[in-house]
Amino acid sequence: MTTRRPHRRSALPGTAAVAALALFATACGSLTTDDSAGEAQTHTVEEGFHVGLLLPELQTARYEAFDKPYFEEALENLCPNCELSYANADQDVDEQQTQAQAMLTSGVDVLVLGAVDSEAAAGTVNEARGQGVPVVAYDRLAQGGVDMYVSFDNFRVGQVQAEALLGALDQAGTAGDGQIVMINGSPTDPNAGDFKAGAHEIFEGQVEIGQEFDTPDWSPDEANSQMEGAITSLGLDEIVGVYAANDGMAAGVISALRSAGVSVADLPPVTGQDAELHGIQRIVAGEQYMTVYKAIRPEAEIAAAMAVSLATGDDLDAGEYTVTEVEDAGGEKVSAVLLDPVAVTVDDIADTVVSDGFYTVEQICTDDYADFDFCKEAL
Template identity: 65%
Template sequence: MSNRNIVRRVAVGAAAVLLATVGCTTGTEGEQQAAASIDEGFTIGLLLPESKTARYEKFDRPYFEEAVAELCPKCEVSYQNADQDVSKQQAQAEAMLTEGVSVLVLDAVDAKAAGSIVQQAKEQGVPVIAYDRLAEGGVDYYVSFDNKTVGRVQGTALIEGMEKAGTAGEGQVIMINGSPTDPNAADFKAGAHEILDGQVEIGAEYDTPDWSPDKAQQQMEQAITAVGADNISGVYSANDGMAAGIIAALKAAGVDEMPPITGQDAELAGIQRIISGDQYMTVYKAIRPEAEVAAAMAVAAATGEKYEGSQEHPLTEVTDEAGNTIPAVLLEPIAVTADNIEDTVISDGFYTIEEICTDQYADTELCKGAGS
């Protein structure tokens, strides 16, 4: 089933839940403000963390706005991006609460620091949906991907890539993880270690502030100096943006044939690096259903109703660092290599073949097969 069909089915199911459960509370311990009305409309605050990763502006925001429009045509979305600045996100949240949003959808720059945003919202009776990253403070709902599974998918694919390259059991693997302030990055790393530990020799490992491609490039340069370019048999990169910096460092060191390199987010540039052979894999996380679930959670919470999940995306529970039990939907990630690009990001409409097959990539196997 394509993502678009999933979205439509989730939207219909979510709307049915909203209509069938009027009067339920959202779990804010009696602090919920007077319920908003779908008929009259209300404002939903959407706070995204940064713009270095292409997905947020290109996919998350428009998909979320489309989903809200389908569930609540008279609702408005008040949107801000924090540009990876904790203080800026705090100020943005405070402004939205002052303006009277009925619910916040929060993708935190720093999960712990975001606890103060959650607390302020609770004091005003405004429910909070944690989006993609689990903010502290006892949010009302959480939607993301099974993040340890993401890391396991990356680690498994890296070993697979090394086996295909004939370098399994040789050389050393470099691990360049995500931001230390992002709890998802810790889960990605833990999941990857579950697969890699005991299977490969890890020559160097770094955490990358702000998920910065430039910092990832600097870290890779350090690793090349420490380990030697010819002794690197694979690179764990936590996302596609950092993979770009890693590849730049390897090319600057004179490496012509890249070792297997992982990624995440299925960025267009990442997909293009995969078809050209510079990057081995990425992780495709279907953002449209994630945004759709977040919208359904937000509308339910704002209207004083209980989000029940759907057949495609059942409700489960997670526990934050303070021990709060949070109702959650965790979606499944998919490994994308050159072998299944057509069956994943293209078939789901995430990218078209024309977007991928620009002139620079016209001679790749995928693009020649498409007649471009």
């Protein structure tokens, strides 16, 4: 577990981004908790307070490369005197519980939790609430009655993936010629269930699903094995498309297809999610059809603003974003901000991940990809 100690600066930065963030939380106030929580605490931005950030895994590159630094930057902008403790559980439920207990013992004043297992996380949430520590559910809706939640519209993510895949099948003229394979995410991640449900709503009556798998831990290796099994069961000629729930698993799927003798030119369209750099490069190379881009910076910034709001007791003003209400598996209602996902094919890379500064053209167009059309035009 790493801890960033606070440091003092003479003034808050004056950038537009920080000004926008200021809409989310004001400078002072007191924490208000419900009757089931422990003793309420009072905190101010001027004095600072202690925030704990727990992220779930390393299989997906986004958490270390983007979520953590974006959150750290946003918290420092909103609360320069705050202290941040950070840990990543690397997909280990017990390890995350240990990390959370260590943070609570060290005296964190608010916890931002990206749960490994949302149901198992209820114990951590209840322990935090018992100590008067509010919890922000980050990216995945932890159970147990969290105070606030920020993520993407995960049902819509699945719809976007499925719509893109159907569009690719229509364009290729193969929509009615065969079956698709669905490689869904981890059964312990409620987001995966939402992606799956959204995709099924779009696929229903439009395409035949030949085989479908839930993939423990979002494992690319497991996705590779599942795809090998689907190829054996259905036959290569019968598979016209693959719904892969994220980019890591898409890599496993594509590897299985290539090992089975499918050329790049003959690969069926394969979906993805998270706009990982290798996923974008596979799209450039024509191996992967699309990914879902989720603008992680605003998600991390909103999470930081929620943490400040809860620690100071001030209302959350979501500015341009809509504050809604979601219900967790236990029936608890939670105030939430759900961001919109964006489909990215090769035609959209410049206007999404590049224009947003997520990646530069140089990062995408390394020597192995410089001769593909996107890079020839962009360099």
